[in-house]
Amino acid sequence: MMQDLTIEGFSVPAGERARGQISALELADGSSVQLPLVLINGAKPGPRIYIGAGIHGDEVNGIALVNRALAAIDPKTLSGSIVCCPVQQPLALLADHRLPISQYLKSPLDQAPTDAWTCFPGDPQGNIAQVMAATLFRLISQCDAALDVHTPTRGGRYVPIAILPHMNLGEPAREAERMAQLLGTGWIMRGDKGMYVSDGILCVEATKAGIPGFTFEIGEGGRLEEDQVAIGAQCVANLLIGLGMIEGDQVPPAETHVMRDFLGLRANRGGLLITERALGEAVKAGDVLCRIFNVYGDEVEVVSAPEDGLLVRTTTLGSVSKGERVATLGLL
Structure with missing residues (x-):
């Protein structure tokens, strides 16, 4: 029998879902930056997966597609549990910018690094980006796997593509590759150099910690695109079906390109x-x-x-x- 999902002070009974917020930062006026959470605890045993989106403020497609995918899940038929943070950097979303630009402009040198995505596992005593990354990594560390959803920045458009951490991370990296195949985008990047496999990137540090994870890029930054949201939501469903967490038929791509x-x-x-x-x-x-x-x-x-x-x-x-x-x- 499934136990309650207990995380960050929330307790969700088996077969139920909940929404909540956790405090990540205090701003100069005393207000708190809250990270939104969607917690779904299945009625049957299974893995616990972390799903994150919106760590860059122009990545609205990712926010929409994870919400659509999760809205279709019935907790009473779910095996395992889902911990989702649909907006991983609220300050960037408020700025409608890839980064929380107002904080960076306030004190550029003190706020470097500025991108929480590159700061994992974070530092609870560091700057804003590092504190945010540390808070998110605390959530990720309580899960068995991680999916990190992105779009490119404004002015760029990707095919739906799963981007793996480097393969020298052992069994967790091999499991990340299996998960990427289950996602069913038709496009997988299995590289060993460049930004996406660098130390500090969310999925790299999660995989190092034994939590297989990868990056999912889709669509264009700064735009909410119905066709990309639909494709992305189906990909998330494909992954959950492949992991045995939900029932249904995967929608496979016509062809998968591994680059x-x-x-x-x-x-x-x-x-x-x-x-x-x-x-x-x-x-x-x-x-x-x-x-x-x-x-x-x-x-x-x-x-x-x-x-x-x-x-x-x-x-x-x-x-x-x-x-x-x-x-x-x-x-x-």
């Missing part, structure tokens, strides 16, 4: 950007990906694929400066 690295391409000229390839399309070395035109209408740069790959991220901005990213390939 070994990201290759980001940046503009050498500034101007107006026109992308010529569809997101998710396979490209060959030499294929034209996008073109840049100056303000007089002259074509000043043609950006071509330097090698074969899959177009996993496009830039949706209408204009770019030299040095800005214009496309990202996934290399097989």
